[in-house]
Amino acid sequence: MAAIALLTGGLASPAAAATSKATVKGVVTLDGKPVSFARVQLYRDMGGDADDPEYARVKTANTDSKGRYTISGVSLVKLSEESAGYAIVVSDRSGNIVRTHRFVRPEAGKVVTRNVWAQRAGIITGKVSRSDGGDPRALEVTIATEEQEATRDNYFVPEFATAEDATVKADGTFTLGGVAPRTYNALIVRGAPYASQCYSPSTNALADCDDSVAQRISVGAGERRQIAPLTANKMLPPATTVTGQVTDTSGKALKGINVSISGSGASEVGVTRSSGRFTVREVLPSGSYQVRYDDPDGVWASQYLGGGPDKSVRQPIAIVSGDPVRSVDTRLKSISNAKIATKTGQGTAKVAFRITRKASGSSPSGTLKLSYGDVSKTVTVTKGRATVTLTGLRKGVRKLVADYSGTGSTAGFSKTVRVTVK
Known part of the structure; x- marks a missing residue:
């Protein structure tokens, strides 16, 4: 009996452990047909901020020839009240479907089914080059929606975002797959040392981005759109280097002071090092700028260059794009x-x-x-x-x-x- 009890105890433990895991399975289809070799990723919201959720990938699986996927052995954690829970994100390497996400509620010891009906995507292909003959891999091709225009950094949940940029190969060719069917504000080509330029369908060439109807580009579901060869030819303005040092009134270097340079439609911030010195190297249009020094720790009083904490007494600096500006020094008083x-x-x-x-x-x-x-x-x-x-x-x-x-x-x-x- 003891032997039987021991054997029974040995079998019960693995079974109990198995029931603590969750499984999510389902089928991915497109137009009623299975999507094979699609990537299915399970994400969990970390629950830090309900207004700005941060998702961590838990597990990844691929669909089989019948579009089926199974994500098993999922260890569930207790979610905070702010957490949005779990979600699966589906994409495919061919770029034929739009990246899609669906929320799911895994349960310990159970199999939860979450099927996904994918949306057919468009694909944009083309070739870009540089006017200086340089390596085109330094360039990037991006599409911008009306909400984002020329930026791609403001998705509510980046992990769920649809495709929006493409890597340029050594021969200049690019393929932007998984494009959601819609009208986009622009197709943008950028990458140092070139400024952003937008594709104009009417001229089949790059031009300054002007947010005009003429630069909008529409992509249909299942459309494979070939763009005419494009050449990046607008160079970025030269960068300006502004340097200086921040100390207390005795000359002791102050570390971690924020140095804000603003004016002429531009604003940049540098931070002092342990030596009290700072370097701001950015593209700044020529013009007059004001410099403000702020201590994020609240020990040293804020002030403008050449004055006090308000703009009424300050010393502007004149910037000519590309020319260095040195000795933008100041001494801060204690609060x-x-x-x-x-x-x-x-x-x-x-x-x-x-x-x-x-x-x-x-x-x-x-x-x-x-x-x-x-x-x-x-x-x-x-x-x-x-x-x-x-x-x-x-x-x-x-x-x-x-x-x-x-x-x-x-x-x-x-x-x-x-x-x-x-």
Whole structure:
């Protein structure tokens, strides 16, 4: 009996383990006929953000000659409330069907059937070359929908996106399969050192992208569209290199400061290294630009080149495309923190300040002005402390304004102090 019990126990464990796995199966068809050797991938939403789901591939299978697929041995995990669950994504290597996704609910120990009726896709083929005779594999061919225009980075769920770009081979030929039948804003050719250009069906040539009806291209279900040979010939503008260094007022290098360069219809951001130096190398149209420095950690006060935290005092830089701009340097002051205590009386308000530097915790000097309308008083800040008393205030809730001057190494501030005057 012991032997039987032991044998029974040994058989039960694998059986129990098997029931903890899930299986998803189904048939993929196109126009009622099976699709053989299609790729079927099972994805799971990680559940981090309901508005921006992130899917991870769990398993992959291929359909057989009868269009059947089976994904077995799926280990299920507990999903968060935000998770969209599981989905299967179907595509084929021939490019004859549109990539399709279907949501599915696998169940532990059960076989769930999820059939897929695929949509017939269009295929675009052609050949591209470079006007300089260079390797065409540096180019990319892309189609853009009305929603995306000349970009391909904003799909809600990238894993489910239909085909939109093609790799160019060494001989310049490309095949863009799996194209959903519809009208697209443009067929785009791009890739450094060439700027984006759009195919014009009326001229069978590339031109500047202008979002016009003349550049729209329609692809039908099952259509195999051959594009005339195209040549990329519009070079990108030369890149401009902007360099500089960010330090504190003592000259100590500051790492991780964001340096924003904006103006003339362009905006770029660089980040300082451990040396405090930064390099921004981008295509920037010629013109006047302003430079702003921001600390994402909130220790050093933001400011513009040549000025303070607002645009009223700043030093613009002049950029000529392709020409380097050097020594865009600045020194940042520490942010100042203030602890504030108030005491009110008949027509009076007494406000005490304790000010510290966020970078070091030390207590700065300076001056502090407290005001309400025409009533104001300025006092000296000594070792970070200042007390100001205003008189002649009307009864009720009053919003006083405290303006701290700051020092050569500490940024000032302007704060509202709310008091109730008796």
